[in-house]
Amino acid sequence: MNTYVALALKYKVAIIAALVVVLGGAWWYTAGSGTAKLNTFTVVPGEFIRDVSVSGKVVAAQSVDLGFSQGGRVTRVNAKVGGTVGAGTVLAEVENGDIRANILQREAALEVQRAKLASLQNGTRPEEIAVAEGTVRNAEISLERANQTVADVIREAYTASDDAVRNNLDLMLTNPRSPNPDLIFQSTNSKAELETESGRITAEIMFAKWQSEILALSASDDLAQEITHAEENLRSVVLLLTNANAALNRAISTADVTQSEIDAFIVDISAARTSVNTKISSLTSAYTSFKNAQATLDAANRNLALKKSGTTQADINAQAAQVKVAEADLANARSQLSRTLVVAPFTGVVTKMGAKVGSIASSNTSEISMVSSNKFQIESFVPEIHTALIKVRDSARVTLDAYGSGTIFNAVVASVEPAETVRDGVATYKTILQFTDSDARIKSGMTANVIITTERKQNTLSVPEGAVYRREGKSYVKILSGEEVVERELTTGSVSSMGQVEILSGIQAGEVVVLETSE
Numbered sequence: 001m002n003t004y005v006a007l008a009l010k011y012k013v014a015i016i017a018a019l020v021v022v023l024g025g026a027w028w029y030t031a032g033s034g035t036a037k038l039n040t041f042t043v044v045p046g047e048f049i050r051d052v053s054v055s056g057k058v059v060a061a062q063s064v065d066l067g068f069s070q071g072g073r074v075t076r077v078n079a080k081v082g083g084t085v086g087a088g089t090v091l092a093e094v095e096n097g098d099i100r101a102n103i104l105q106r107e108a109a110l111e112v113q114r115a116k117l118a119s120l121q122n123g124t125r126p127e128e129i130a131v132a133e134g135t136v137r138n139a140e141i142s143l144e145r146a147n148q149t150v151a152d153v154i155r156e157a158y159t160a161s162d163d164a165v166r167n168n169l170d171l172m173l174t175n176p177r178s179p180n181p182d183l184i185f186q187s188t189n190s191k192a193e194l195e196t197e198s199g200r201i202t203a204e205i206m207f208a209k210w211q212s213e214i215l216a217l218s219a220s221d222d223l224a225q226e227i228t229h230a231e232e233n234l235r236s237v238v239l240l241l242t243n244a245n246a247a248l249n250r251a252i253s254t255a256d257v258t259q260s261e262i263d264a265f266i267v268d269i270s271a272a273r274t275s276v277n278t279k280i281s282s283l284t285s286a287y288t289s290f291k292n293a294q295a296t297l298d299a300a301n302r303n304l305a306l307k308k309s310g311t312t313q314a315d316i317n318a319q320a321a322q323v324k325v326a327e328a329d330l331a332n333a334r335s336q337l338s339r340t341l342v343v344a345p346f347t348g349v350v351t352k353m354g355a356k357v358g359s360i361a362s363s364n365t366s367e368i369s370m371v372s373s374n375k376f377q378i379e380s381f382v383p384e385i386h387t388a389l390i391k392v393r394d395s396a397r398v399t400l401d402a403y404g405s406g407t408i409f410n411a412v413v414a415s416v417e418p419a420e421t422v423r424d425g426v427a428t429y430k431t432i433l434q435f436t437d438s439d440a441r442i443k444s445g446m447t448a449n450v451i452i453t454t455e456r457k458q459n460t461l462s463v464p465e466g467a468v469y470r471r472e473g474k475s476y477v478k479i480l481s482g483e484e485v486v487e488r489e490l491t492t493g494s495v496s497s498m499g500q501v502e503i504l505s506g507i508q509a510g511e512v513v514v515l516e517t518s519e
Helices: 002-023 097-123 126-166 189-216 224-249 258-309 313-338
Strands: 026-030 036-040 046-060 062-065 072-077 090-094 342-344 347-353 366-372 376-383 395-400 409-424 426-435 447-460 462-464 469-471 472-482 486-496 500-505 512-518
Touching: 036 258, 046 426, 072 426, 090 347, 090 366, 097 313, 126 189, 126 224, 126 258, 189 224, 224 258, 313 342, 376 409, 376 447, 395 426
Parallel strands: none
Antiparallel strands: 026 036, 036 512, 046 376, 046 447, 062 366, 072 090, 090 342, 347 366, 376 426, 395 409, 395 447, 409 426, 462 500, 469 472, 472 486, 472 512, 486 500
């Protein structure tokens, strides 16, 4: 502190000398012809400065202990103790190959979603409409073919049914196409026998109607109803053949109808049933293909209409939302990667490197330490009596013990902590001062002597503090008025570092203040 006291005294003497030279305000006055002498001071405007003197210590503006958020085996170490690294430099990392692969996937997914959004925003191109029109034409051709197939299968179903009944079943009947068909054999299954004969009458009516429909059938018609009729007709034929088979299975051989003839009838009816059932399957398959072709055409027409109508704002908004989802997925993947890295938060010097390649690093454990390079500040603990005077951005002059009182560094108050810190039983407030210029001579740990200018005013009236006295809570000075000394009440303000009291009211510039009386 000796160098600091010397600096303060030197600064005070310089201010006083300047004040005397510039203002010329102090003078010696002899009152009357007696022996009493008055020491007086002429009040003139001048610069008013108030300083606060503190001490402190130089510290790095930034220092940090770093570690991995996610533990694992260390795969890379990119810095050494004492090395200078830039902000954002990856100092070390643990195994993260799977996470990096996931990031690539997320980036690709984001590009896809962005491309879709750009496509929607650009609208439908003529080429896309042409493609959609071609799809509709192909679907129409497929539907026409499906219609034709259905029409062909319906005709084949009629032919197979007609052959099964008129060329097979009718061989077992007399007068098969008349209102009174009769089986040529006797059967112990009388129910099947009667249902076969009555079913044959119904079948004749059905064939007549079905034949007229077949003759009018066209592939361009709406075949849904024709398919329904064909299915109903095929099932009625199957039922008729089933009843005939049941009657044959219990037929009575006679001289007119031998067993071998009955067996032959059974074989023929079985083949006829198989043929009709096959047509039912073919009709079902054809109908399914028809419905699929119809659905494909409907979808193609809707897509074409959508292409021609252009992109709606709702579609663009929906795709924009998908882009945001993809961005969030990518951000999440990158966040996971960051947990496997130790990154320098600022430009500085590595002071500790505990991570070693191949070693296992634990999460949330300090492995690396850094301090900022060429960025230093002063940490001072200001007594509470001075804290109220200091404000952020107040300027300061600093000397460092390492370089003596002749070397001045400039600084500015960066922060004053609101909570007190008790040091040696005294309440103090931690104050940080930032050097205004980088200087290679400044090192962490140096002792600093600081003079903070808390107030600076120009054209301010002030008098020496010793000239002011108080009585009953009011401030007074003595003024020389002519040859008389009179008392004057004042309103005072701050007290400068040089012991000058700021005058707010009560004295005008040019008046003479009596400092003391001497013999």
